[in-house]
Amino acid sequence: MQLNANIPDGPLAQKWDRHRFELKLVSPANKRKYTIIVVGTGLAGGSAAASLAELGYAVKSFCIQDSPRRAHSIAAQGGINAAKNYQNEGDSIWRLFYDTVKGGDFRSREANVYRLAQISNDIIDQCVAQGVPFAREYGGLLANRSFGGAQVSRTFYARGQTGQQLLLGAYSAMMRQAAAGRITLFPRREMLDLVLVDGKARGIVTRNLINGELERHAGDAVVLCTGGYGNVFFLSTNAMASNVSAAFRAHKKGAFFANPCFTQIHPTCIPVHGTYQSKLTLMSESLRNDGRVWVPREAGDSRPPQQIPEAERDYYLERKYPSFGNLVPRDVASRNAKELCDQGKGVGETGRAVYLDFKDAIQRDGRAVIEKKYGNLFQMYAKITAENPYETPMMIYPAVHYTMGGLWVDYNLMSTVPGLFVLGEANFSDHGANRLGASALMQGLADGYYILPYSIGGYLATADLPAVDIDHAAFKGDAAAAQAKIEKLLAVRGRRTVDDFHRELGHIMWEHCGMARTNPGLEKARHMIQNLRGEFWENVRVPGTGADLNQSLERAGRVADFLEFAELMVIDARDRQESCGGHFNEAYQTEENEALRDDAHYCHVSAWEYTGVEAPPVLHKEPLVFENVPLTQRSYK
Numbered sequence: 001m002q003l004n005a006n007i008p009d010g011p012l013a014q015k016w017d018r019h020r021f022e023l024k025l026v027s028p029a030n031k032r033k034y035t036i037i038v039v040g041t042g043l044a045g046g047s048a049a050a051s052l053a054e055l056g057y058a059v060k061s062f063c064i065q066d067s068p069r070r071a072h073s074i075a076a077q078g079g080i081n082a083a084k085n086y087q088n089e090g091d092s093i094w095r096l097f098y099d100t101v102k103g104g105d106f107r108s109r110e111a112n113v114y115r116l117a118q119i120s121n122d123i124i125d126q127c128v129a130q131g132v133p134f135a136r137e138y139g140g141l142l143a144n145r146s147f148g149g150a151q152v153s154r155t156f157y158a159r160g161q162t163g164q165q166l167l168l169g170a171y172s173a174m175m176r177q178a179a180a181g182r183i184t185l186f187p188r189r190e191m192l193d194l195v196l197v198d199g200k201a202r203g204i205v206t207r208n209l210i211n212g213e214l215e216r217h218a219g220d221a222v223v224l225c226t227g228g229y230g231n232v233f234f235l236s237t238n239a240m241a242s243n244v245s246a247a248f249r250a251h252k253k254g255a256f257f258a259n260p261c262f263t264q265i266h267p268t269c270i271p272v273h274g275t276y277q278s279k280l281t282l283m284s285e286s287l288r289n290d291g292r293v294w295v296p297r298e299a300g301d302s303r304p305p306q307q308i309p310e311a312e313r314d315y316y317l318e319r320k321y322p323s324f325g326n327l328v329p330r331d332v333a334s335r336n337a338k339e340l341c342d343q344g345k346g347v348g349e350t351g352r353a354v355y356l357d358f359k360d361a362i363q364r365d366g367r368a369v370i371e372k373k374y375g376n377l378f379q380m381y382a383k384i385t386a387e388n389p390y391e392t393p394m395m396i397y398p399a400v401h402y403t404m405g406g407l408w409v410d411y412n413l414m415s416t417v418p419g420l421f422v423l424g425e426a427n428f429s430d431h432g433a434n435r436l437g438a439s440a441l442m443q444g445l446a447d448g449y450y451i452l453p454y455s456i457g458g459y460l461a462t463a464d465l466p467a468v469d470i471d472h473a474a475f476k477g478d479a480a481a482a483q484a485k486i487e488k489l490l491a492v493r494g495r496r497t498v499d500d501f502h503r504e505l506g507h508i509m510w511e512h513c514g515m516a517r518t519n520p521g522l523e524k525a526r527h528m529i530q531n532l533r534g535e536f537w538e539n540v541r542v543p544g545t546g547a548d549l550n551q552s553l554e555r556a557g558r559v560a561d562f563l564e565f566a567e568l569m570v571i572d573a574r575d576r577q578e579s580c581g582g583h584f585n586e587a588y589q590t591e592e593n594e595a596l597r598d599d600a601h602y603c604h605v606s607a608w609e610y611t612g613v614e615a616p617p618v619l620h621k622e623p624l625v626f627e628n629v630p631l632t633q634r635s636y637k
């Protein structure tokens with residue numbers, strides 16, 4: 001299959017306008033004849049469902065949680081980017097585009113990123129109109145702060161609860177349409193399979209998580225907004241229910257998976273503190289606006305931070321990157337923290353932490369100002385660690401946070417399966433090899449509020465879509481296969497818990513496919529994953545039955561998918577013989593230990609085709625062309 005990204009011709013700044021004009025339209029009277037299935041109710045799914053229903057389509061909305069407003073997006077803390085230039089600092093659509101392409105280490109599509117930057121300003125207007133309570137300056141304008149990889153303040157925020165407030169906006173818009181009868185809500189449902197009829201996405205099979213019933217739902221198109229797969233590492237900042245299953249099962253039905261090894265390790269998380277911990281907590285990147293990152297100059301210095309004099313501290317980000325200082329992008333900040341901890345300069349009980357210190361900011365601005373900006377984050381830190389960050393520097397360490405890889409989509413956000421659209425973190429789209437802070441919310445909402453409503457119309461207006469119902473053989477076959485898989489999981493009756501397998505998989509991934517990767521390590525990891533997967537199907541214990549609420553069964557299905565998907569991640573990482581963004585192969589680094597790209601051989605998107613559980617996937621390459629931002633070695637000095 002030849003990958004076609006369907007990027008419109010013409011000058012960069014005119015592509016989206018031109019494309020919108022050229023896309024075929026569905027007339028207002030005909031929209032109600034189409035049913036669109038939207039899986040996921042985070043910022044991508046919520047905004048898509050609301051916008052499609054507002055246009056007049058019949059929407060069916062699905063999520064795992066008991067309410068759409070509990071999607072993982074609710075956790076987003078720091079903010080959302082837009083190129084409004086309210087600060088008069090010289091920001092522009094072009095600068096946001098440039099920063100994002102550079103931040104992603106030149107592994108994203110220029111046309112997509114430019115469109116994202118263009119739409120960013122509309123998103124803020126839309127959310128303000130919905131009543132999202134963004135922070136404001138004294139004069140009434142919306143306030144902005146800085147995030148990594150940018151030298152301007154373009155991040156809009158609602159204290160440390162930006163995701164929650166944006167999600168409440170999308171949820172309100174959804175509920176307005178639910179009340180109007182154009183959205184039917186299906187909470188507590190898990191999509192188990194994608195149903196294809198004549199090669200097109202025409203429905204899904206779901207499990208009702210309360211009573212265990214399998215259900216079949218038909219539609220004219222399916223929109224996956226099912227989030228990222230960071231939980232393949234077991235420990236991550238993601239919500240416990242975040243998973244790869246919907247995307248991976250679509251992958252098995254023909255949707256190519258792009259750049260699965262591109263994972264983001266966030267530099268500022270509360271360090272791991274115990275073997276049985278199941279969740280990691282993010283301390284928002286916004287804290288790096290005022291907090292200073294440091295370690296003791298000497299390895300093995302175990303004095304409490306207050307006893308280490310200024311001259312014996314290494315503010316290593318400020319020293320190495322004077323232009324960006326503590327606000328270098330996440331991949332750079334994370335790698336530096338690891339490097340210093342590897343040198344024995346890490347702090348805390350485990351030596352796997354660095355300090356994030358607010359002493360200077362408090363002295364300069366006063367405690368009240370810092371409390372106003374970050375109060376809820378400080379409170380969260382204090383509750384978890386029992387330390388007072390106003391008096392003692394926070395201890396932080398990198399943790400898995402976001403996945404830039406995802407299902408491959410073209411400029412219309414359509415996957416390689418006709419009629420299957422993929423939005424938000426679930427697609428590979430706009431972030432290349434490293435996502436800049438505050439740009440996931442921007443992308444999810446751009447996809448849902450502004451891009452899909454046009455592009456899906458273009459598909460529906462031209463596709464041949466004869467009526468199908470849930471008694472079609474394809475639906476019956478997929479539902480029977482889903483039921484058989486549930487029974488197989490329950491029948492193993494082994495001795496190890498699902499979490500035990502998941503934890504071991506997470507260790508393998510963190511060790512060999514995490515912040516630093518080596519070829520021998522990746523090869524070893526592949527064998528370890530295959531062996532663990534083999535043992536899982538012989539020795540996993542899933543208590544209970546499939547006929548009612550059974551969270552072990554839910555997790556077992558997701559971990560079974562992670563055990564297959566993890567192998568794809570290491571295959572992708574092994575294939576990419578360069579370092580770029582979050583993918584750091586130790587064999588490819590500059591003299592200063594920065595990621596060293598190989599543009600001659602790897603300036604492409606790697607899109608993998610599924611061929612079977614034990615069969616090697618087939619690689620398809622989408623070349624990336626840079627006509628507007630010259631390919632250069634990234635520098636934040």
Ligand SMILES: Cc1cc2nc3c(=O)[nH]c(=O)nc-3n(C[C@H](O)[C@H](O)[C@H](O)COP(=O)(O)OP(=O)(O)OC[C@H]3O[C@@H](n4cnc5c(N)ncnc54)[C@H](O)[C@@H]3O)c2cc1C
Nearest residue numbers: 040041042044064073077078079191227424425438440441
């Ligand atoms: C702690 C934290 C803080 C963050 N802060 C920021 C920030 O400040 N700024 C920023 O830009 N980004 C931030 N991010 C990233 C950002 O929050 C996410 O990338 C984004 O919210 C993902 O949105 P989404 O709509 O794609 O997916 P999600 O919000 O993850 O939603 C996924 C949806 O899919 C549903 N689902 C999943 N699988 C299935 C299935 N099989 N069947 C049915 N439904 C399914 C879920 O129920 C849910 O409704 C943060 C992330 C974390 C973890």
